Amino acid sequence: MGIFDWFSTTDDNSDNNIVVKSTRSKGSGRPIIDITVGDIRKGIATDENGYRNEVVLFLRKNKKDR
Numbered sequence: 001m002g003i004f005d006w007f008s009t010t011d012d013n014s015d016n017n018i019v020v021k022s023t024r025s026k027g028s029g030r031p032i033i034d035i036t037v038g039d040i041r042k043g044i045a046t047d048e049n050g051y052r053n054e055v056v057l058f059l060r061k062n063k064k065d066r
Contacts, residue, residue, distance in 0.1 A: 015041060027051025 015038035024030045025047035035055060039045040045053045060066075 025049075025051055026053055 016036050018037045019034045020037060020040065021035045022032055023035060025033050025045075027047050027049050028051070029049060031047050031049065033045055033047045033053070035045050040055050040057065043055050045055050047053065
C-alpha cells in the first residue's frame with residue numbers, strides 16, 4: 001500500500017490499525033501517542049488525556065539536494 005492509497009481508500013477499520021509514527025503529545029504530561037493513517041486523514045490525533053493534537057505533513061527535499 002502506497003501513501004496515496006491512504007487518501008483514496010475508505011476502510012476506517014484498517015486505517016486506525018496502521019501506525020505511521022509514535023511521538024509525544026503537546027498536551028499536559030506529554031504522553032506518547034501513536035499517529036495512525038486515520039489520524040492523518042482526520043488531521044487530529046487525540047492523546048490519552050483528551051488533548052487534540054493537529055497532524056500536519058511536510059515534504060522536504062533530500063539532504064543531497066538542499
